[in-house]
Amino acid sequence: MTDERAQLVGEGYDAIGERFDEWREQIVGDPRERWFEELASRLYDGARVLDLGCGSGLAETQRLALRFNVTGVDVSASQVRRARANVPAARFVHADFTSLELPPATFEAVCSFYAFNHVPRDLLPTVFERVHGWLRPGGYFLVSLGTEDTPEWTGEWLGTTMFFSGYPPETNRRLLDEAGFTRVLDEVVTFQEPEGEVTFQWVLAQT
Numbered sequence: 001m002t003d004e005r006a007q008l009v010g011e012g013y014d015a016i017g018e019r020f021d022e023w024r025e026q027i028v029g030d031p032r033e034r035w036f037e038e039l040a041s042r043l044y045d046g047a048r049v050l051d052l053g054c055g056s057g058l059a060e061t062q063r064l065a066l067r068f069n070v071t072g073v074d075v076s077a078s079q080v081r082r083a084r085a086n087v088p089a090a091r092f093v094h095a096d097f098t099s100l101e102l103p104p105a106t107f108e109a110v111c112s113f114y115a116f117n118h119v120p121r122d123l124l125p126t127v128f129e130r131v132h133g134w135l136r137p138g139g140y141f142l143v144s145l146g147t148e149d150t151p152e153w154t155g156e157w158l159g160t161t162m163f164f165s166g167y168p169p170e171t172n173r174r175l176l177d178e179a180g181f182t183r184v185l186d187e188v189v190t191f192q193e194p195e196g197e198v199t200f201q202w203v204l205a206q207t
């Protein structure tokens, strides 16, 4: 079942369409490539990777699919449609990953680039536990997390209605640890989006 807040996010990205990819290209100092390498360098060719909130697939999903066996998940129907066309080598699921049921111990890695700041923070403990359960022993979780103390925020963003939520870094750390993860790398990074400065917490964790 799709959480109503995730449904709002999905409809928002349906409405934005290609505009999101154009907006992302204007970001300055995004450390995503460095974090992609931190994950990819630890995985063997053919490893099973789950990409949560994959969007149109044009960012990391496409690169991941060059070496790995990739499954992308997104709650936006139009982004999933675009991802299937952009990355034929990967498989895609149209779903809310906060309630997605997957078999346990299936993936060598789960990654998520800029999707968890859309997850209602009350769901983070359960979602971290689920991700932990989907991973093989020793599997990796790479995630960028919001850093603001934001219980729920709904408002205008990129010309549509969007939902954001998050905890400060110390709470994110505690929740990841409580879900059973060992944090391998953990960094708070500030950079420039077109509208101004933003700060995300990047964590590479292991089961």
Ligand SMILES: C[S@@+](CC[C@H](N)C(=O)[O-])C[C@H]1O[C@@H](n2cnc3c(N)ncnc32)[C@H](O)[C@@H]1O
Pocket: 006, 009, 010, 013, 024, 052, 053, 054, 055, 056, 059, 060, 073, 074, 075, 076, 079, 095, 096, 097, 098, 112, 113, 114, 115, 118, 119
């Ligand atoms: C900021 S975009 C990032 C897309 C891509 N990962 C990238 O970095 O370009 C966030 C994506 O996460 C998806 N998303 C957010 N919450 C989700 C949820 N609960 N389940 C599935 N997808 C979700 C959105 O639909 C959107 O496509």
